[in-house]
Amino acid sequence: MRVVKCEPERLGEPAVMLVEDSGVPVSEVSAFLSSLAVRDFSPNTVRAYAYDLMKLLQFLDERGEPVSGFSPMLATEFLAWLRVQSSAGRAQRSQLGLVSGDGRRLSARTCNRVLAAVSSFYEFLISCGGYSQVENPILREADQASARVLGRYRPPLLTSADQRPVRRVLRVRTVDTLPRPVPDETYLVLLGQLDKLRDRALLELMHEGGLRPGEVLGLHLEDISYGRKRVTVCHRDDHPQGARQKSRRDRVVDLLEDRALPTLNRYVLLERPPEAQTPLLFLIGGRGARRDHALSYDGLVRLFQRAATRAGVREPWLTPHSLRHTHATRMAELGMRELTLMRRLGHAHPGSTKVYVRLTDHQVRDDYRTALEQAPQPDMAR
Numbered sequence: 001m002r003v004v005k006c007e008p009e010r011l012g013e014p015a016v017m018l019v020e021d022s023g024v025p026v027s028e029v030s031a032f033l034s035s036l037a038v039r040d041f042s043p044n045t046v047r048a049y050a051y052d053l054m055k056l057l058q059f060l061d062e063r064g065e066p067v068s069g070f071s072p073m074l075a076t077e078f079l080a081w082l083r084v085q086s087s088a089g090r091a092q093r094s095q096l097g098l099v100s101g102d103g104r105r106l107s108a109r110t111c112n113r114v115l116a117a118v119s120s121f122y123e124f125l126i127s128c129g130g131y132s133q134v135e136n137p138i139l140r141e142a143d144q145a146s147a148r149v150l151g152r153y154r155p156p157l158l159t160s161a162d163q164r165p166v167r168r169v170l171r172v173r174t175v176d177t178l179p180r181p182v183p184d185e186t187y188l189v190l191l192g193q194l195d196k197l198r199d200r201a202l203l204e205l206m207h208e209g210g211l212r213p214g215e216v217l218g219l220h221l222e223d224i225s226y227g228r229k230r231v232t233v234c235h236r237d238d239h240p241q242g243a244r245q246k247s248r249r250d251r252v253v254d255l256l257e258d259r260a261l262p263t264l265n266r267y268v269l270l271e272r273p274p275e276a277q278t279p280l281l282f283l284i285g286g287r288g289a290r291r292d293h294a295l296s297y298d299g300l301v302r303l304f305q306r307a308a309t310r311a312g313v314r315e316p317w318l319t320p321h322s323l324r325h326t327h328a329t330r331m332a333e334l335g336m337r338e339l340t341l342m343r344r345l346g347h348a349h350p351g352s353t354k355v356y357v358r359l360t361d362h363q364v365r366d367d368y369r370t371a372l373e374q375a376p377q378p379d380m381a382r
Helices: 029-039 045-060 071-083 108-127 185-194 199-208 213-217 260-270 297-311 322-333 338-343 349-358 361-374
Strands: 002-006 017-018 140-142 166-169 231-235 251-252
Touching: 002 045, 002 185, 017 029, 017 045, 029 045, 029 108, 045 071, 045 108, 185 199, 185 297, 199 213, 199 260, 199 297, 199 322, 213 297, 251 338, 322 338, 322 349, 338 349
Parallel strands: none
Antiparallel strands: 002 017, 140 166, 231 251
């Protein structure tokens, strides 16, 4: 069983499908992926669902069960099966994790993501009559603890429907980790290892503007406003290499530190292929057959990892996306308000921004300093 790419014949069809070893598509999964594609889910999201459901089908095949035979009891066995599986992805193999004899095991977050995909899959089957049971085999219940959290997001209007938090009964407990910003000395060492103006401009945009890798790769020449010192991040889905913005909201990002825009200007004038017909900003240069082609996400990751290796600072957490974390953390430390930081980063939910504010809570720090000032000083002379 494997996931294969396919060319959609019309709009709303998925670009991947799950097929048996004989090459026959799995009908239930194909219908589910089509429902995601027609609802304009990201191609990366659809592909992730396909790989997650492939794990479910592999588990069911080992036990000789059909898709309709999945039950809450089998769901528990499926979770135990997931915890001992090895990761096959290149990006996952480069991360930290529990290592078994066959490689790095799936992380707790990955297992929860697979369970969420399976739950959505069976919700789809129940809605279209493809599953004989009435309830989802991966049950959900109201999350009373999250409902009592004071800082939980609530609809702004009294007439808005109450969004009751829910949680899945079957899930792995995870650690709510903090982002790890890149130290200034590490970032400067990385820049020193980059010879191309294109690569330096990429890193400066993510570090100074907090842009996601997909947002940087999707920039067009017309999105850059040198006079107003800003870039416009537009939602597009026409990148030849599949780079795509996560947010569905266009936004303006000001760049007032005079680092990213001057580097970007030099790249456009001196290094970007002048004969290129595409409006995309970041292209492959050189004299090879891929000259003028759009830079892919894998290409960005590779150049970043090579620079980190040469500089001797390569760590599993040090990725292009960590530069966005660095910018968000720095802005929070400088006192930028949560609402404005949320708009600058393009977050859809305030909870995503609170992660960086929690890393540098000014109120906690100020109260701690006040407590130290009021505390009696011990007599150290004794």
